[in-house]
Amino acid sequence: xxxxxxxxxxxxxxxxxxxxxxxxxxxxxxxxxxxxxxxxxxxxxxxxxxxxxxxxxxxxxxxxxxxxxxxxxxxxxxxxxxxxxxxxxxxxxxxxxxxxxxxxxxxxxxxxxxxxxxxxxxxxxxxxxxxxxxxxxxxxxxxxxxxxxxxxxxxxxxxxxxxxxxxxxxxxxxxxxxxxxxxxxxxxxxxxxxxxxxx
Ligand code: 5GP
Numbered sequence: 001x002x003x004x005x006x007x008x009x010x011x012x013x014x015x016x017x018x019x020x021x022x023x024x025x026x027x028x029x030x031x032x033x034x035x036x037x038x039x040x041x042x043x044x045x046x047x048x049x050x051x052x053x054x055x056x057x058x059x060x061x062x063x064x065x066x067x068x069x070x071x072x073x074x075x076x077x078x079x080x081x082x083x084x085x086x087x088x089x090x091x092x093x094x095x096x097x098x099x100x101x102x103x104x105x106x107x108x109x110x111x112x113x114x115x116x117x118x119x120x121x122x123x124x125x126x127x128x129x130x131x132x133x134x135x136x137x138x139x140x141x142x143x144x145x146x147x148x149x150x151x152x153x154x155x156x157x158x159x160x161x162x163x164x165x166x167x168x169x170x171x172x173x174x175x176x177x178x179x180x181x182x183x184x185x186x187x188x189x190x191x192x193x194x195x196x197x198x199x
Contacts, residue, residue, distance in 0.1 A: 006193040007094040009116055010034065010184065011102045011164075013109045014124030015154035016079075016142075017135040019170040023124060024103050026177045031184065035098040037089050040066065043081035046141060056086075074104065074111035079149055083108070099184075106160040113163060120187045122180060123164035127171040129154070 010027075014020035028034055040056045042063050051057055058066075063082050066072065075084035085102055093100045102112065106123075113121055126132040132154055136147045161167050166183050170176035188194060 002197040002199065004195040004197075005097070005188070006195075007097055008099050008187060008193055009090065009094070009102065009112070009119035010099060010187075011104065011109050011112050011119050011121045012124065012180075013104060013106050013122075013157065013164070014170075015126065015132060015157045016150040017132045017139065017154075018124045018126045019135070019173060019176065020103060020124045022173065023168075023170065023177055023180055024101060027101060027180060027184065030181060031099070033097075033099050034101050034184070035093050037085055037093065037100050037102050039083050039085050039089075039102075039104070041081055041083045043083075073115065074108040076105055076107040076111075078105045078107075079146070079153060085112070099188075106157045106163065110160070110163055118192065120166075120183065121164040122166045122168060122183060123161045124176065125158065125161065125167055125169045126154075127169055131171075 012020060012024055024036070028036055038052060038056060040058050040063065042058060042060050045051070045055070045057050049055065063084070066084065067075065071086055071088065072084040073087050073090055075082065083104070085104060085108065090100055104112070109121060112119055126135070133151055136142065136150055142150065168176050168179045
């Protein structure tokens with residue numbers, strides 16, 4: 001059957017330690033039509049992180065240049081580091097027919113939702129603040145100060161959960177992943193982005 005599809009922008013946010021990264025990863029391996037939008041950041045790479053895969057790691061000077069060139073769909077300072085979604089990254093993926101996944105914080109999500117109201121927005125929640133703290137401590141990628149900073153930010157992020165079209169609680173990972181897949185599956189069938197041609 002002949003059909004046409006318009007690519008969609010999927011915005012996923014959630015405080016650090018909610019399992020948002022794992023859920024995004026599951027989504028990307030499950031559906032090859034979804035591509036990750038690689039952001040720029042001024043943060044230093046973590047040991048397993050790869051340039052151009054997880055982020056484009058750039059200097060403060062380069063970030064300022066990109067800002068001056070109006071190169072960002074959105075940008076924000078998160079946990080003291082600067083992050084931005086490149087217009088070029090998102091537009092080239094959409095033009096090539098892909099659905100684009102943005103893993104961004106709620107300041108950035110607010111901006112994307114404003115600019116691109118047809119985007120699909122999903123917020124991942126922890127089952128409790130204690131569970132969030134446990135996960136951050138277990139992950140062992142941040143020092144205690146950084147954990148406190150991330151916990152503090154979590155309260156602010158979670159207060160904005162109503163901005164999103166969908167809220168998903170990650171208590172059990174499989175259940176949360178299934179919920180996100182169901183959202184994406186349904187959103188693909190919207191008449192605004194799916195055009196089947198009946199011969
Ligand atoms: P991390 O440094 O742990 O990779 O990410 C910290 C936070 O920054 C996460 O909440 C992540 O979603 C967010 N983030 C990553 N890239 C971007 C971006 O391009 N824009 C915004 N607004 N947030 C981002």
